[in-house]
Amino acid sequence: MANFKSVYPYTQETIAEYEAHTKAQIDGLLTKGHATYRQLGQIPLQQRCDWMLKAAALLKEQVNEHATIITREMGKTLKEAKAEVLKCAASAEYYAQNVAGMLQPKPLPSDAGNSYVIYQPKGIILAIMPWNFPYWQVFRFAIPNLLAGNAGLLKHASNVSGCALAIEQLFLEAGFPEGAFQAVLVNSKDLEPIIADDRVQGVTLTGSTPAGMSVAQLAGKYIKKSVLELGGSDPFVVLKDADLDAAAAVAVKARMQNAGQSCIAAKRWIVESDIAEAFTSKVTGILQKMRQGDPFAEQTDIGPMARPDLAESLAGQMQQTMQQGAALLSGGQYEGCNFAPTLLTNVQPHMTAFEEETFGPLATLITAKNEQEAIQLANHPTFGLGAALWTRDIEKATRLATQIESGNVYINDMVHSDARLPFGGIKQSGYGRELAAEGTHEFLNIKTVYVK
Template sequence: MKLKSINPFTRKLINEYETFSEEKTNLILEDVSVAFSFWKNLSFNKRKDFLLSVANKLKLEINIHSKMISLEMGKPIAESKLEVLKSVWVLEYYALNAENFLKNEYIESDFSESFIQYDPIGIVFGIMPWNFPYWQVFRFIAPSLMAGNVCILKHASNVSGCALLIEKLIKECCPYPNVFKTLLISSSQVASVISNNAVKAVTLTGSEYAGSQVAMQAGKEIKKTVLELGGSDCFIVLEDADIQKAAKTAVAARFLNTGQSCIAAKRFLIHDKIHDSFVAKVESLIKNLKVGDPLLDETQIGPLAKIEFIDEIDRLVQSSIKKGAKCICGGKKKDSYYYPTLLINVNEKMDVFNYETFGPIFCVTRIKSVEEAIRLANNSDYGLGGSVWTSNTENGKKIANKIETGAVFINDMTKSDPRLPFGGVKKSGYGIELSKYGIREFVNMKTVVVNNC
């Protein structure tokens, strides 16, 4: 079987890769296990120097890496460069902070001495998606490597070129071999990797189905998992909000990465008193978005990452229109593109409200009260993030307290940040990435008690 990398803009084959055999995969796992035996004993300073060298080289080679992102999954090149720089940020963040996050924590007790120490556990297996092919990878390997673990990656098959470039980058920077390896394997081979005794934990960013399958397999093996799955984030705009700023941020929050983001705002709940004004501003902004070649700096909307996504997005739009939604602009497809679409009169009986819409669809639902906004926000299987817009920030905090998500941003778009814990509830997954809490997911929190003789 071959993994194919196809340019979504030209629809031409970039490259194809033979999948690894079970024998080759097992040999790689043996090599990575050997790497763990010495990597875990290195000082934080040596690990820090390595991560900083990766960050510096990644920054210097930004054009090479960002171009590969855009070629393989169609992200506008300006956004691809920002993704690379964000990857640099997470590398630097953990390089500079990991030692403090994992230092021994002393606990008052009746014993002579008692403390918690954080020990590395071994190989962390990352199963990562195509939509942020660099950020998602560095988001898991930066804390894992600084904690003393080693990493293997199964990337989405359509971004194998990105996966191999990341491996090459790390290999060139690291004086210690095999602390990170890419596995060119199919989804059907994942279970055997999880069951390998050398693998100690699994982290996945992907679909609800993929997450359930990985969790089930890891559960059989009694192995820790962290899952970041889908999202259908609410974006609530109340009558006292700064409408101009809210509209501008809403468009950015929805159309980042051509709408192909788990944490993108997807359900816009707009107060009746400012609904029409908000929609007019959003319409103007959407109509000015530049659709085009992802390798051009001015492009804001690129092709969808896979050709089959186009018909699925169109189905969601057309079914909503049949049920009463009104299409203000967009609602059409051409070649590898689905044009930025604005739907109003969306209600909770429509698929675009209930499903995770992975594409450039901006769906507006009119609300008449804060209570209705909270009810609609929570009427979702997902609970990744949310956004509330109001000039009364104290009221915003009260609303945030009632929204069932892993994060709520008041007067800003929901986003991931290395300094802040990131994770979801409900069917958006479990576990934490980023911040000091993320690095502690894949360590052994060991209690040590001393009684003096």
């Protein structure tokens, strides 16, 4: 009997089944990965960059094939899936062109005749990745680590095993040696022996806060470096001097893209009271024009959620919040995985949809008396991943950005990840950074060399 199933969310059709790897097969993957890691460090960096550029070219050439795998397995619209694949390609090109500078030895002043740090790979890095961006989450880990000389071992979400295997094959086709990047098909409950293995030198997870707590405990138990990108309840703060048309359009996109299934989605719209009515009218008009349906259809704006249980869970959060006093202004209907774009108003800090992460197409509107209260509401006691701040006064925005408790603040734009910028959260949204030089260095040995 197969351990993992891939199910097309829109129709609930089973499209593939996969067997979990046995203990012997896992040991084989670790043996191969460790041997390849030893080889990668001896291969010139330019060769690794050439392989990564080939991977980027293949992603662009095969964009339709890879996007189709994504849409079939987790339900996002085909146009969103294509954009995801092309983002991976662009990031691979960026790193291939810039990683040499990130890995360059760095001289440091000391009482020595010469002192500097060098950046060296450490071994196999285990990546535990989610289904919501099944290519991008993987590539933003894999690209810098493979270029730096680490080997990658991917434990993907069980419902996107096809994506995991397709990515493994792509890196092989690009020229990376066998063992450089491997997918391991294993249940989460069986990860401890892998994390404990001496050949694994770090673990990175993108997922829920409870999953992060579990992995952090194991990483600490076995003294392994870990990076966690966890849940969020990102605020989207709109001050009264903002461009309301632009803010409303981006607010809807930032909440509803990927059917709202994003850690950095704009989950809480916090709006100054002077403009609340006008903003509400604008976003409601946009929401009601969104077309939901077949994710392969060009006219579809929003596809299904990834699984029926996720839609049920979101509906429960919505209903609890309404029982606590919030009002349903738009949407609220769902059937199977198809959940209509929904807006709740009159949401207060004690309510479920304010306090918890809502992973789906459910937006909440919170009114603030002034900008000071808006910032207080933005600073969620639990999460601190990203935040958006809208105002025409850039000097004020940069001042307020320092008061927002999050790993990222985007002024007059939606929060998004970019290979050129470090990305990550604080509080229960995680720790460590991905992307840019900061993310590249996370799983390297930053070695000090002192020459007397």
